[in-house]
Amino acid sequence: MLEDFRIAVFITFAFRRERLHYLFQVLRSLGEFPVTRMDVIVFTNTVDTDAIESIQAFRANTFDELKSLQIVSVDDLEHPFDLTWAHKPYLKQCLRDQQKDFTHFIYMEDDLRFTYSNFQYFVCSEQELRQHGLIPSFVRFEYNQSRATICLSDHMHPQRMAGKKHVDLHGVSFMNSDYPYIAMFVMTRSHAEEHLSNPSFDKEGSAGSHGWWIAERAAMGITWDNVPTGYTSRYVVGFRDNLPVPQAYIHHMPDNYTNDYSEQRKMLAKLTPGEAFQR
Known part of the structure; x- marks a missing residue:
């Protein structure tokens, strides 16, 4: 029986072929969620077609028709750790998507x-x-x-x-x-709304909330x-x-x-x- 949860998941994956198996296990675990909707977005720092296809190929072996997998390439990073912040605009977009009406938002690293x-x-x-x-x-x-x-x-x-x-x-x-610190967060809609309105949603502004480094602050949520x-x-x-x-x-x-x-x-x-x- 499906649970009526609609989840948006954001995953940071700095591409290294030898770490693909961790990402596969992450996606396989998410694929076992018996929920009515799950949209997974993987943010990676490669634009290589073969590399991106190697990630996209995981979908067939992990997700059913109620789950989607999107790969977003981010190649204009000032610092490699900035990849961890690439999900923030997408979190806002998913929160505002009235048609999909997500109930929960998950950010996590790739392992x-x-x-x-x-x-x-x-x-x-x-x-x-x-x-x-x-x-x-x-x-x-x-x-x-x-x-x-x-x-x-x-x-x-x-x-x-x-x-x-x-x-x-x-x-x-x-x-x-x-x-x-746990390198991830889970949020309800109200948590996400609060996050958007606080300095913790901004890379520079979040430094005033806590002295964690760039990647750690991206995962701290509220x-x-x-x-x-x-x-x-x-x-x-x-x-x-x-x-x-x-x-x-x-x-x-x-x-x-x-x-x-x-x-x-x-x-x-x-x-x-x-x-x-x-x-």
Whole structure:
């Protein structure tokens, strides 16, 4: 049975042939969403016909007739990271498209496996959290080969859970992660309207919201806009027994940070969920 969701998805893909398989997995996961409409737009920095066709060819093996795939080539970038901002005008266009009447908007980088279970977790908690000015969010994980377990991609230090302000919904406690960056966002129509009206929608203006770099700011959405008193950001993650609920985990498929123990990367993605979130 189809769920009556109409989703616009924007994906940043800096073309590298050896990374096409990640993009394929992203599209395959999106293709499993049982929704009435999904329009996916991939933004890439190549104008090479063969390269673009290699992306477009994925459609036949991932999407049904209710889903579309569009490739947008962006070759006039001042900086390579500016590709992450190419989706903003399209987000505005999709929000204003009265015929398609999208219910949700997703931005993501090209190597995140975002599942329908992730989306349902967002939908099921968003309306109740909205009453508190909060937005359900996620944690990224990678598989650490030497430890044979998962580690959190974006957590560099443990955080204490005791005393954190939270909202309890149906046995799940929603509270801030100290590291809210997840390289993506999910928005409702009201979130998107808010985003368009705030400095976070502009590459230069967003620098005043937070000191993240260009690509990170493109994915922050309204993380730092209108933060409720007692919280550090709008984004809250669902926890049960001091661990994120399973539906809140998003796989960063390359698993590259957790398995890199070089001096430069030694602190990235080395904490398991139990090590990252402490009582």
